[in-house]
Amino acid sequence: MKFAFKDFLFDSKELKLYKDDRKLNLKQKPAQILELFLTAPQTIHSKEDILEKVWPDRKVTDQVVFQNIGHLRALFGDDAIKTFSRKGYQWQIPCTAFEGTTEAQTSKQSLPQSTNPAGGVLDDKPSENEATVTNNALKKPESVSKLPMFGLVGILVLLAVGVYFTLS
Template identity: 65%
Template sequence: MKLAFEDFQFDIQALTLLKDGRKISLKEKPAQILALLISQPDKIHSKVEILEEVWPGRTVTEQVVFQNIGHLRALFGDDAIKTFSKKGYQWQLPCDPVDGKAQESSVGQDNAPNSSAESEAVNTATQISVDKSAQLPWKIIVPALVAAAAVGGFLAFA
């Protein structure tokens, strides 16, 4: 099943993401979380549910959910995924099913590169620009967020 939202199309089974008809690099775990959220957009998905679905049978911390949600927000914007305190996450962008035949013809001749080399160059440029914009300085952000949460917790009980 393929769903469209904003300038994106996401294939839930293949875990592939397109933006304006061009493939966007998306790692497996964020893609699995996106598939879970987007396939049931009316549901609030708990961290435990996401952990069980994306990392079945593995012991990982809830931090990996937070990091991967952050990666998706960097890609789609902060408004794409809503956090419900102590409940979980919910997809917020409106989605429409994509007809496979209509999608193939909408990519069309006008946007198609003239050669495979040109096509590869366009795909590489797209991946590079998306990857750079999606990379946040997690080594700085995560400790800052942890410290802020600790201070907030301390102040709440002080």
């Protein structure tokens, strides 16, 4: 399954993330958490549920969930994942889900289904805005320099997460 949101495209089968048709380096564990969120965006995922699905049969601390959620928030914005006190986390960005290849999506051989955090499929046909988001996510970038602009805090968070995973 592939998911388009904002100007991102996430392939849940390959656990690969693209922005403006450019592959981003996303580590395996944050990618697995993103897959969990996007496949069930209406669900509030408890810390225990995330630990069980992303780190099965492995003893890790709750801190790894917090760090990986922080990494995803640094990539997609603080409002991408909502924290429910003592309950868990929920994906907040509306996304379009579709099967098949990006070529099938571009040629409209398969219609995307749009989902939202409130639950379920919004519509069988994409609206003009949804189609634009999907097409923009699949379009080749027009300029070579498309580095994400993070603030100093975002860069420091990404650096800290990178060091953590390198040392783990």
